Amino acid sequence: MADTTASGSPSCVERLKSYVKTQKGFILAAEILVSFIIIICYDSSWCGGFTTLPICKMTFATIFFIIFMMDLDKQILVINWVWTDLFRAAVGAIFYIITSLINLTIGSRDGACMAGAVLGLFAGLIFAYDTYTIYLQIQSTRQHPAAPTDGKV
Template identity: 80%
Template sequence: MADTSASGSPSCVERLKSYVKTQKGFILAAEILVSFIVIICYASSVYGGYSALAICEMIFSMIFFGIFMMDLDKQILVINWVWTDLFRAGIGAVLYIITSLINFIGGSGDGARIAGAVFGLIAGLIFAYDTYTIFLQVKSNRQHSAAPTDGRV
């Protein structure tokens, strides 16, 4: 049998460990974890329908975590991954904050719904921070090209 540890490419677990240590990997892992906690809180609440947002955002975060971890964003060039991730995080932040405020205001007597709203606000802040870091990345990558200065109109 061939020795697989001597190969040049790192294993999936090694890539996972090294990617979670990066800032983007840590943010995505935090988004996944907090979304999972929100799913548990809303699922144990009387109003379980609010868990749909947390499920969708957790799945989207897991997809982007896998894409960025395996460097598929550098191989699949048809999609602009930075802008797609910016829209994902921005929409997630807005929806989490709105949904959490609705549940926090109207959740009297349902402790699981209140807990889901609190963790949803935390998730909204994490998604907003992710949006901010992606925006800074887009802003720094923008090339400022000078307009042509020839005399023609």
């Protein structure tokens, strides 16, 4: 019988644990968790129609978490994953901030809606930070032309 504990590739749980310890994995896990809490808040309030945004953002963050955790971004080269992730995070930041401000300015419908709105602002900040880190990653990978050294302008 073959020994399954000495396999060459790590198990899914080991990959999960090691990926959550990275900066990108931690940000994606935070986006998933906060979006899930916002879903619960909006679903238990009178403003249940706002649950569409956190459901979509949690789903997309989970998909990207799995893709990056399993290194599928290095195998599926048809899609530019960095720019797609930048677009996902930027749209999430903008939409979370807009919907949260709408819920906060309409007035206090109930406590769960207000809690979802405040957490939505926090989620908007997390998505904005994710956008910033992806932007820095794109900037660091760009090639800059060498400056002339002959002294001519």
